[in-house]
Amino acid sequence: MYYPEPISKLVDSFTKLPGIGPKTAVRLAFFVLDMKEDDVLDFAKSLVNAKRELTHCSVCGHITDKDPCRICDDSDRDGSIICVVQDPRDVIAMEKMKDYRGKYHVLHGAISPMDGIGPEDINVPSLIERLKDEEVEELILATNPNVEGEATAMYISRLVKPSGIRITRIAHGLPVGGDLEYADEVTLSKALEGRRDL
Amino acid sequence: MYIEELTLTNYRNYDKQKVVFDKKINVIIGENAQGKTNLMEAIYVLAFTKSHRTPRDKELIKWDAEYGKIEGRVLKRNQSIPLEVIFSNKGKKAKFNHIEQKRLSEYIGAMNVVMFAPEDLNLVKGSPQERRKFIDMEIGQTQPVYIYHLGQYQRILKERNALLKDLQRKPNADSTMLKVYTDQLIEHASIILERRFQFLQKLRKWAQPIHQGISRGNEQLNIDYDASIDVSEDVNSEKIRIVYEEHFNHIEQKEIDRGTTLVGPHRDDLIFYVNDKNVQTYGSQGQQRTTALSLKLAEIELIFEEVGEYPILLLDDVLSELDDYRQSHLLNTIQGKVQTFVTTTSIDGIAHETISEAEIFTIHEGQLVEER
Ligand SMILES: Nc1ncnc2c1ncn2[C@@H]1O[C@H](COP(=O)(O)OP(=O)(O)OP(=O)(O)O)[C@@H](O)[C@H]1O
Numbered sequence A: 001m002y003y004p005e006p007i008s009k010l011v012d013s014f015t016k017l018p019g020i021g022p023k024t025a026v027r028l029a030f031f032v033l034d035m036k037e038d039d040v041l042d043f044a045k046s047l048v049n050a051k052r053e054l055t056h057c058s059v060c061g062h063i064t065d066k067d068p069c070r071i072c073d074d075s076d077r078d079g080s081i082i083c084v085v086q087d088p089r090d091v092i093a094m095e096k097m098k099d100y101r102g103k104y105h106v107l108h109g110a111i112s113p114m115d116g117i118g119p120e121d122i123n124v125p126s127l128i129e130r131l132k133d134e135e136v137e138e139l140i141l142a143t144n145p146n147v148e149g150e151a152t153a154m155y156i157s158r159l160v161k162p163s164g165i166r167i168t169r170i171a172h173g174l175p176v177g178g179d180l181e182y183a184d185e186v187t188l189s190k191a192l193e194g195r196r197d198l
Numbered sequence B: 001m002y003i004e005e006l007t008l009t010n011y012r013n014y015d016k017q018k019v020v021f022d023k024k025i026n027v028i029i030g031e032n033a034q035g036k037t038n039l040m041e042a043i044y045v046l047a048f049t050k051s052h053r054t055p056r057d058k059e060l061i062k063w064d065a066e067y068g069k070i071e072g073r074v075l076k077r078n079q080s081i082p083l084e085v086i087f088s089n090k091g092k093k094a095k096f097n098h099i100e101q102k103r104l105s106e107y108i109g110a111m112n113v114v115m116f117a118p119e120d121l122n123l124v125k126g127s128p129q130e131r132r133k134f135i136d137m138e139i140g141q142t143q144p145v146y147i148y149h150l151g152q153y154q155r156i157l158k159e160r161n162a163l164l165k166d167l168q169r170k171p172n173a174d175s176t177m178l179k180v181y182t183d184q185l186i187e188h189a190s191i192i193l194e195r196r197f198q199f200l201q202k203l204r205k206w207a208q209p210i211h212q213g214i215s216r217g218n219e220q221l222n223i224d225y226d227a228s229i230d231v232s233e234d235v236n237s238e239k240i241r242i243v244y245e246e247h248f249n250h251i252e253q254k255e256i257d258r259g260t261t262l263v264g265p266h267r268d269d270l271i272f273y274v275n276d277k278n279v280q281t282y283g284s285q286g287q288q289r290t291t292a293l294s295l296k297l298a299e300i301e302l303i304f305e306e307v308g309e310y311p312i313l314l315l316d317d318v319l320s321e322l323d324d325y326r327q328s329h330l331l332n333t334i335q336g337k338v339q340t341f342v343t344t345t346s347i348d349g350i351a352h353e354t355i356s357e358a359e360i361f362t363i364h365e366g367q368l369v370e371e372r
């Protein structure tokens, strides 16, 4: 099908988003054409600003508009506990529960030799540095309950163990930002059984 | 258990087909390339969500169709359960009692199926992979948790092998991550091996007398599990774990040099002996066929022992290939208790009283017609 170039470009942009195929992209593109110009401008601005104004916290790796982030900066929070997660979305999910008063460390991924991701490719080195500088008593490993998440947790545990810091593993039901593949994966139904020492 | 009815939509060469089956024997007669194997495959897929002849789900969807669907009702423990498997370019869905099951291990086992097709001779003649697939499928359909361990094992194995390849290139790299994967691998490997040992003991128990029967008392069947570690079959997973740990410790450097995992259930094999001779190497065609048949018949009994009901038996193109004696041995064993599907190009090759009571269907270009 032939579309005028501006539309083609818009369609092409939409298909870069996850879960959007060519058909949906065309539908969205034509929807945008029918939107009010102000709304479209706001939309475009939000996109650009989200990208420009958000950075990663230099302490914990969480997404933030100021550095260090509000959580790291909050002196009411317990700095002796760090919860290690794979994805910023995991922090947001944990914060919704409102139970947790410690701090976080966001790895931005999990170790996977298959995908060429080693410990240095995610925020493991910065975690190790942090443990040297800060007074941390407990590390909660809340990586995803799949093979890669488990392996990452076990790896960190092996590195940190000699320091004497208490290490626990939290098992959530479904991984928050995780991919649940149909065929071979069964998430461990250990949801919220509490933390176990590693 | 038995399938009461089956509905195929855009599946292989079927447009839309609904069939009601007989509780006992169903014979499907048709020329070549009319859809006999496709029908057997559909029943198999309804049980396993996977085909027995292709790993590519896309092939199951009728050419040019957007999706393909298999629906069936299975009567099990006096309950009629609707099952459904749908394939589309978005992947597949399996529904048990209209509810989508997200995990394979929650769906498999809803319906038990044993298939015997000419390619099952490969069970004896073929590669170790064929035999591992046989054990895994059979344990999986009676113990869904086994599928979970197998899935995890395969995933860890891939990661571990990728890491070993990296270490092979950088021999001085830190091996902490390798130890992590070894631990993870062993956790599942020891459970898999324990379950395989248990399965094998049951398989032997059933297969040996059956084989003796089919061979008119002339042949004694033995089955060995050829494990990549040295461990006896009657130990539990804890003991197996210890043996794996020692072994992996011992071969770490060798694994790094080779860049791959050298030990584990993915390296194991089954060895069949008839009268103490390896059937794969020395057995005649007939002996190999008898061995495959004994294993399949043993599977039927084994599933009955585990599940409390007989599985559904699919005989694709094999009945007419068996000599009269083997044919009637098979049909006598299943008579009256196992719902069986038999495909053939001609009913002439099958002379047994069970056939006279069977429901007969003819098939032509993906259209199934009930004859009586
Ligand atoms: N995805 C598909 N869409 C449409 N037709 C298909 C598809 N896959 C296979 N077929 C066709 O289905 C036909 C029947 O195949 P099937 O294997 O069931 O034959 P059969 O009756 O078992 O024959 P034989 O006696 O030779 O074993 C083949 O001609 C094949 O081309």
Ligand SMILES: [Mg+2]
Pocket: B036, B037, B038, B316, B317
């Ligand atoms: Mg066929």
Ligand SMILES: [Zn+2]
Pocket: A057, A058, A059, A060, A061, A062, A068, A069, A070, A071, A072, A073
């Ligand atoms: Zn922070």
